[in-house]
Amino acid sequence: MTAPVVDRPDTAAPAAKAPLRLPPALIVGGVMTLVTIAVALVSLFWTPFDVEAIRIGDKLMAPSAAHWMGTDHFGRDVLSMIMVGSQTSLVVALVAVGIGAGIGVPLGLAAAARGGLVDDAVMRTNDLIFAFPALLLAVMITAVFGAGAINAVIAIGIFNIPVFARVSRGAALSLWTRDYVLAARTAGKTSGQISRQHILPNLTSLLVVQAAIQFALGIVAEAGLSYVGLGAQPPIPSWGRMLAEAQTMIGFAPWLAIFPGVAIVFVVLGLSLTGDGLRDALDPRVRRERGA
Amino acid sequence: MSPTLAPALAPTLEIRDLNVSIGDVPILKGVSFDVPPGQVMGLVGESGSGKSMTALAVMGLLPPRSEASGDIQLQGGAVPYADDTAMRSVRGREVGMIFQEPMTALNPLMTIGDQVAETIRVHTRASHKAALATAARMLERVGLPNDQFPLSRFPHELSGGQRQRVAIAIAIALTPKLLIADEPTTALDVTTQAQILSLLKTLIREDGMGMILITHDLAVVAETADRVAVMKSGEIVEQGEVGQMLAKQGSGGMVHPYSRRLLADATHAPVRRSKPREGAPVLVVDGIVREYPGVGRMFGRGAPKRAVDGVSFSIQPGESVGLVGESGCGKSTLLRTVLALDTPQAGSVTVMGEDFTRARGADLKRLRRHVQVVFQDPYGSFDPRWRVEQLVAENFHLLDERPDRIEGRRRVEAMLDQVGLSPADADRFPHEFSGGQRQRIAIARALITNPSIIALDEAVSALDVSIRAQVLDLLADLSDRMGLSYLFVTHDLTVVRAITDRLMVMQGGRIVETGPTEAIFTAPSHDYTRSLLAATPDLARNILALDNPGGHHSTPQETER
Numbered sequence: 001m002t003a004p005v006v007d008r009p010d011t012a013a014p015a016a017k018a019p020l021r022l023p024p025a026l027i028v029g030g031v032m033t034l035v036t037i038a039v040a041l042v043s044l045f046w047t048p049f050d051v052e053a054i055r056i057g058d059k060l061m062a063p064s065a066a067h068w069m070g071t072d073h074f075g076r077d078v079l080s081m082i083m084v085g086s087q088t089s090l091v092v093a094l095v096a097v098g099i100g101a102g103i104g105v106p107l108g109l110a111a112a113a114r115g116g117l118v119d120d121a122v123m124r125t126n127d128l129i130f131a132f133p134a135l136l137l138a139v140m141i142t143a144v145f146g147a148g149a150i151n152a153v154i155a156i157g158i159f160n161i162p163v164f165a166r167v168s169r170g171a172a173l174s175l176w177t178r179d180y181v182l183a184a185r186t187a188g189k190t191s192g193q194i195s196r197q198h199i200l201p202n203l204t205s206l207l208v209v210q211a212a213i214q215f216a217l218g219i220v221a222e223a224g225l226s227y228v229g230l231g232a233q234p235p236i237p238s239w240g241r242m243l244a245e246a247q248t249m250i251g252f253a254p255w256l257a258i259f260p261g262v263a264i265v266f267v268v269l270g271l272s273l274t275g276d277g278l279r280d281a282l283d284p285r286v287r288r289e290r291g292a
Numbered sequence: 293m294s295p296t297l298a299p300a301l302a303p304t305l306e307i308r309d310l311n312v313s314i315g316d317v318p319i320l321k322g323v324s325f326d327v328p329p330g331q332v333m334g335l336v337g338e339s340g341s342g343k344s345m346t347a348l349a350v351m352g353l354l355p356p357r358s359e360a361s362g363d364i365q366l367q368g369g370a371v372p373y374a375d376d377t378a379m380r381s382v383r384g385r386e387v388g389m390i391f392q393e394p395m396t397a398l399n400p401l402m403t404i405g406d407q408v409a410e411t412i413r414v415h416t417r418a419s420h421k422a423a424l425a426t427a428a429r430m431l432e433r434v435g436l437p438n439d440q441f442p443l444s445r446f447p448h449e450l451s452g453g454q455r456q457r458v459a460i461a462i463a464i465a466l467t468p469k470l471l472i473a474d475e476p477t478t479a480l481d482v483t484t485q486a487q488i489l490s491l492l493k494t495l496i497r498e499d500g501m502g503m504i505l506i507t508h509d510l511a512v513v514a515e516t517a518d519r520v521a522v523m524k525s526g527e528i529v530e531q532g533e534v535g536q537m538l539a540k541q542g543s544g545g546m547v548h549p550y551s552r553r554l555l556a557d558a559t560h561a562p563v564r565r566s567k568p569r570e571g572a573p574v575l576v577v578d579g580i581v582r583e584y585p586g587v588g589r590m591f592g593r594g595a596p597k598r599a600v601d602g603v604s605f606s607i608q609p610g611e612s613v614g615l616v617g618e619s620g621c622g623k624s625t626l627l628r629t630v631l632a633l634d635t636p637q638a639g640s641v642t643v644m645g646e647d648f649t650r651a652r653g654a655d656l657k658r659l660r661r662h663v664q665v666v667f668q669d670p671y672g673s674f675d676p677r678w679r680v681e682q683l684v685a686e687n688f689h690l691l692d693e694r695p696d697r698i699e700g701r702r703r704v705e706a707m708l709d710q711v712g713l714s715p716a717d718a719d720r721f722p723h724e725f726s727g728g729q730r731q732r733i734a735i736a737r738a739l740i741t742n743p744s745i746i747a748l749d750e751a752v753s754a755l756d757v758s759i760r761a762q763v764l765d766l767l768a769d770l771s772d773r774m775g776l777s778y779l780f781v782t783h784d785l786t787v788v789r790a791i792t793d794r795l796m797v798m799q800g801g802r803i804v805e806t807g808p809t810e811a812i813f814t815a816p817s818h819d820y821t822r823s824l825l826a827a828t829p830d831l832a833r834n835i836l837a838l839d840n841p842g843g844h845h846s847t848p849q850e851t852e853r
Contacts, residue, residue, distance in 0.1 A: 179673035183737065185633055186665050187687045188657040198675050 026277025032270025040086040049077035051084050052235050060253050070255040072245070078256065081237040082263050088149060088238045089267065092231070093218030095153045097211050100160020105207065107161070108168030109199060112176055113191035123169070126162035134159050134221070135228075142230045149232040152225045156218050167210050172199045205282035212275030216268045223264050239264050302368060304329045304502030305350070305470050310362035312342075312349060312526075319345050319358070320526045325519075327470065327502035332493065334517030334534065335506045336554070338756035339727075342526040343506045347472045350504070351389060352379030367469050385415045388463030392475040394455035398447040404431065404458045405443025411465045430461040435491060452619075453484035457491070464495060471496060471503040477512065481618040481783060486827040489516045508756065510558045511786070511829035514538050522551040538835050553758065559831055560761035561790040562768035566775065568611035568793055572645060574662070574744040574777050575630070576606040579639035582625050599625040600636070601801035607745060612771065612778040614788030614809060616824070617798035626798070627749055627781050631665055632656065644744065654692075661690045664738035668750035670730035674722035680733055681718035684708070687741045707736045712766060728759030732766065739770070745777040753784055764791055785828045789813055797821045 048068075055075035063070045069078035111122040138155035145151050175181065175198070184194045225231040226240025234241070239260040246256035303326035312320040320342050327333045335343040348354055350364055352373040364371040366386055372378040383389075391397045399407060408427035412418055418426065428438050434457040447455055456476065463471055473492060477485035493516060496503045505517055513520050514534060521531035530537070530548040537546050538555070546552050580603045586594030599622045607613050617623045628634035630641055632648050641648040643659045651659050664687070667673040674683050684704045688694045695703060705715035711732040722730055731751060738746050748767075752760045768791060770776055780788055788795055788809060795812045797805040797820065805818040816822045 179667040179669055180675045182633060182667065183665070183673060183734075184686060186631055186660060186663075187689045188660045189686075189689055201677050202675065 023277045023280040025273045026281055029270050029273025029275070029277050032266060033274050036086055036267045036270060037090065039083055040090050043080075043083035043087060047077075047080035047083050049080045051076055051080045051237050060249070062253075063255055069259045070253070072242075072253075072256055073249060078242075078259055081242060082239065082259055085237040085239045085242065085260070086263070086267070088226075088232045088236060089219045089222055089264075092149055092153050092156065092222040093215050096156035096160055096218045096221075097214050099154070099157025100214060101164045101207065101211060103157075104161040104164025104166075105168045105200070105203075108165040108170075109172055109195040111165065111169045112172035112199070113195050119169075122165060126165050129158065129162045135224070138225055138230050147230050147233055149236065149238075152222055152231040155225065155230075156221045159221075160214050160218070163214060164207070164210065167206060168203055171203050171206050175199050175202055205278075209275050209279040209282065212271055212278055216271035216275065219264065219267055219271070303327060304367055305504070306363075306365040307346070307350070308363040308365075310346070310349060310360070310364065312345060312354060312358055312360045314355065314358045318526055320349070320360075323362070323523075323526075323528055325521050325528060325531055327504060328518075329469075329500045329502055330497050331518040332496065332503045332505050332516055334513035334520040335504060335523060336508065336510055336513055336520060337523035338508065338554075338758065340525075341523040343523050344474055345526075346523075347389070347474055347504060347506055349373055350470070350472060351383055351387060352376060353383075381415070384411055384468070385466045386468050387470045387472060388466070388468040390456070390459050390463050390471070390473040390476045392478050394452055394459050394479065395447075397459050398455055400447050403444050403446055404436075404441070404450070404461075405445075407458065408461050408465050411462050415466055426465065427461070430465050431458070433464070433495070434458070434461045435487075436461070451484075452480055453488060456480060456484075456488055460488075460491065460495070464499070464501075467499055467501075469501060471501050472506070473503065474506045475508070476505070478507070478509075482785070482829075483618065483823060483827040485512075485829070489829075492516070509829065510538070510555060510757075511831040511834060514831055514834035515829045522546070522548065522554060524550050538831075555831075557757040557761040559786070560757075560764065562761075562765045564612075564768045564772065564791070566610050566772045568608040568777075569775070571609060573606040574609050574644060575779070576642040577626075577630060577639070578604050578642065580604070580626065580629055580636045580641070581638040582622075582629055582634065582636045598801055600629065602639070603798075603801075603803055604639075605796060605803065605806065607777050607779060609744065609777060610771065610775045611794065612780065612792045614780045614782065614792035614795045615798060616782060616785060616788055616795065618783060618824075621798045622801040623781050623798050624749070627665075627747055627779075630779070631663060631747060632660070657690050658692075661687075661741040662744045663747070664741065664743040664745075665747045665749060666731065666734045666738050666751040668753055670727040670734065670754060673734055674730065676721070676723060678722075679718070680704075680708070680720055680722065683722065683733065684718070684737045684740055687737060690741050703740065704736075707740050708733075710739070710770070711736045712762075726759070727755055728763060731755065731759075731763050735763075735766065735770070739774075742774075743776070745779065747779045747781065749781050750783070751780075752787055753782060760787075767791065785813075785825065786831075797824065 053076070058071050058075035059073050061067055061071040067077050067079065069082065071077055072081070107122050111119040134155070137158065138152065141151050141155045172195070181194055181198055184198055189197070222231055222238070223240035223243070226238040227244045229241070229244070231240055232238040242260040243257055246253070246260070250257050305327040308324050310320055310323040311318070323342070323346055325333060335346060337343050345354070349360060350371065350373065352371070352375070354360055354373070360374060364373055366382070371382060402410070405424055405427050408430055409420065409423035412423040412426050413420065424443060428443060431441065431443070432438060436454060436457055441450075441454070447458070450458065471492070476492070477488050480488060489512065492503065495501070505513065507513060517534050519531065520534050520537050521528045523529070530546055530551045537551070546555060580600050581598065582600040583596040583598045586596050601622070603626055605613070615623050615626070625634065629636050632641065632651070636649065640650070643662050646655070646659060648659050648663070681701060681704050684707060685700050688700060694700070701718065704718050708715055708717055713729065713732055713736070722733065725733065734751070752763050755763060764787070767778065771778065778791070780792055782788060792809045795807065795809040796803045797812070797818065799820045805812060805816065805821045812821060813825065816825055
């Protein structure tokens, strides 16, 4: 008999990747999000009507072939306003997520890497921000600096900081116990270097998912702030303010409230589905359960 | 127990020509064996050989999309392993199962009494009270008497061995006909392992249950099983009575080359040509004390816990030293201090004559070059997003002048070649390698700065015996060629015996015995060392005992082959 071949049964799966099966939520959500972004981009160059032109003669027209979503009490085209409003929503939410992740993730990484006093300081400050009513802070900021889209961005961004800090600290703490982090320490690397080279790259998928969710929440928050008059100021169109202005006319011009409302739901649903789908696609455990 | 009784009884479990495949991949090929009542069938083999899959088939827990054929009979009745609904009444009631990890097999939110009682109530109409009474009896049987371990205990209040006892109580609660134990002691310390194995043996003898013992450890089989089947790539290559299979060569023994090789690998001791050299020690550990703050209370803290209590030793160039002890003895804490990953409250670590403990900045980096480490888990010790080249090159960070890209690549390739991998492996990711290959990568990473000493933290414990033998050979070879010193931190006495010159036994934060390895194995002087050695399943000793049958255990069944 020939010598037995050394068994290598634990050889990992061959490098060839299994065909990528995207979760349905990601496909549906991704399409919805892409449509929103496309609309915002188109509105930069073209809208059916000028959103700042006031035509009192056309005021409060029901949806028609000329005005697909009707007109408001100044005769402005609702479709055009929603298209331009999508810019405000997306930009405000995007910048707010950027602020939250840009400040929150480094704070969370530092808290996990340093522990002790740094950890306590970061996490207790987070708790403080969490405990503070978001709207109150927004009112405070706008009271001091004046109402406007930029201040809305700052207010929403500040509330994103603790979310990102918490998520990244929690995940980073578990990564810090890995042997490859110990190996990096025996390679003489500082905690900053390890956070940058080993921890952050392994958090990416988690942070992308969280960003998608915070993005959706940011759009709702922007609409809320605009609704109470603390967001983008006229004449910049904003979905939240459109809702607020439609309030008094809802009895005889319901389309003024319906279309901005549907727009908000559409975008938020799209982003939430994208977030869920990304989590499923990026989380190997879920992926395995799906049998991909 | 009595040999005259057993042959009259039909086997508890009969497996005939069991085939399992997933897609086109055959997982089990024509597996057939019997488990007689009151006897232990040991299934041995390396990872992926199909031993766990065989057990899952008997439990009807085969993975989805798998196809199975063959006949499984339990006391003469066919086991409907393909029918999940029908299997529910078999699992737990007819067949009990014990898993490797007692931490995750129990529900942390339920008391131990409720967990045992729940199993009883799922299958019988017993009232909660009656079930609890049975549970109390079962826990008593597995060595958890009620006065010391009330039913209201939670799993986290128990040690690993006690948790495994609870898992056994659950498995035997309904006096099943068959018990399946899948690596039941792999996660336990040796002294605990010995107790659990003897408990299992007693239980199946008393109840006349059959038992399948799945393990990678031939020594455990030699100590516990009556019959053994060697599995490889989904097939049973050889089976028979333990006495005949493992007895010394010449008097029967195993005939299949694979099983012979498995046996040889399990006791493999690499050839070491170099001897420890005289001269200045590479590492001196002097009076290390490491305390952890006590548990926080409402006011202040409890007494600090002293994990390492005044440990001193030194390692000569080219010397290989073993540090053994059970979990919680402080060996991991000591290792972290030796690696300067943790600062001790007292004492110092000196590397090449310089203070390592208090070195900072450039000095610390320079000294780190000399002391490197290989960790246990070949899966967790690499950043999954890095390529092998980056991983091995990470330690270039310690050099004053980091090599440029081309030179770095050249050195990584040369090092991969040294540890028996190919230069092209530098471009692959760690998940593309097997466990043994990953340990080679870890060794390459440790060696790239040309260190004087490498600490190995259970570095071969997670490997199959054949791979372990290869890695041990590699380590011995590297030590010969480069004059490396090793510090083996492990609970596995077989490994330290194979490769170390000197042994240190640690208990409760102190080193209780130290001396030349062979001397300690032949004549241990400390009580703890003696109990540790006695509890360790020793293949050689067991084979000797099997060769001189004097009541070890009787083997009533005829060998079928």
